[in-house]
Amino acid sequence: MRLPPLSLVLGGASSGKSLFAERMVRQSGLAKVYLATAEMMDGEMSDKINAHKARRVGQGWRTIEAPHDTARALAQIEGGEVALLDCITFWLTNLMIDDGDWTEELDLLIDVLVQLRAPVVLVSNDVSGGVVPENALARAFQKAQGVVNQRLAAECDLVVYVRAGLPQVLKGQPDLEDVDDPW
Numbered sequence: 464m465r466l467p468p469l470s471l472v473l474g475g476a477s478s479g480k481s482l483f484a485e486r487m488v489r490q491s492g493l494a495k496v497y498l499a500t501a502e503m504m505d506g507e508m509s510d511k512i513n514a515h516k517a518r519r520v521g522q523g524w525r526t527i528e529a530p531h532d533t534a535r536a537l538a539q540i541e542g543g544e545v546a547l548l549d550c551i552t553f554w555l556t557n558l559m560i561d562d563g564d565w566t567e568e569l570d571l572l573i574d575v576l577v578q579l580r581a582p583v584v585l586v587s588n589d590v591s592g593g594v595v596p597e598n599a600l601a602r603a604f605q606k607a608q609g610v611v612n613q614r615l616a617a618e619c620d621l622v623v624y625v626r627a628g629l630p631q632v633l634k635g636q637p638d639l640e641d642v643d644d645p646w
Contacts, residue, residue, distance in 0.1 A: 464490040466545060466582040467620035467635060473589045473612060479628030481515065481549050484586045489522065491582065493545040497526045498536055500553040515549070530557050534572045542580045551587035555611055556604070565607055573618055587612055589624065 464487060472487070474480035488495050497519060501511070519526070529536035533554050540546045548554075554572075558565040576583055590608045616622045621635035 464492075464637075466491045466493075466584065467637075468579070468582055469576055469619040470582070470584045470621040470623070470635075470637075471612075471615050471619040472584060472586050472623050472625060472630075473616075473633075474625035475589055475592065478625050480588075480625040481586050482518070483623070483625045483628070483630055484547055484549065484584045485518065488545050488547045488584055491545045493582070494543055495522070495524045496540055496544050496546045497524045498529045498533065498546055498548040499526060500530045500533055500548070500550060500557065502530045502553070502557065530554070531561070534568065534575045537572070537579070537583070538575045540579060540581045540583070544581045546579075546581060546583045547586070548583060549586040551585055551611060551615065552590075552608060555608055559600075559604060559607065565611070569611055569614060573614065577618060585615060585619070587615065 466487065470484075470487065472480045472484040474483075499515075516526070527536050527539075529548075530553065533548065537546060537548065555565055557563075558568055576585075588608065589612065590605050591612075596602050596605060616634065619634065621637050622633040623637065624631045624633050
């Protein structure tokens with residue numbers, strides 16, 4: 464599968480978006496780099512991270528832990544490689560927890576993305592389909608995630624929404640028939 468320069472794979476929690484994005488990257492034929500943004504903050508996250516790692520064992524992935532300085536880590540991806548950044552939602556969460564300027568970091572991330580000479584697949588949660596949260600922090604996060612997804616989608620050549628493991632193309636002309644069935 465030939466990947467466009469920038470792809471965004473969106474979906475809800477446990478929608479199959481990461482699995483779909485991993486298959487896209489695997490089938491590119493390029494050296495695979497996994498940029499991980501999640502942090503093991505509790506047992507549940509540890510289990511989730513370990514499950515993602517186990518899925519990649521023996522498949523030739525190079526993993527870069529980049530929960531905070533993600534743009535700089537991404538800038539080190541070389542030609543002949545393909546990067547999977549999983550996920551934008553944890554990247555944004557990390558910034559907001561640290562009281563970082565997520566708009567400035569988003570500008571930096573986009574600058575790096577558009578200058579890379581290697582394809583990048585981004586994974587992000589779509590948080591727009593639920594109810595408006597009752598607390599201010601959750602509302603601020605939902606709004607920020609919506610802005611981040613919109614800005615990234617505008618820059619991407621391919622945008623795919625995954626629900627129940629099934630991809631729906633929102634933007635671009637992929638060759639999704641080349642993406643093998645995970646089951």
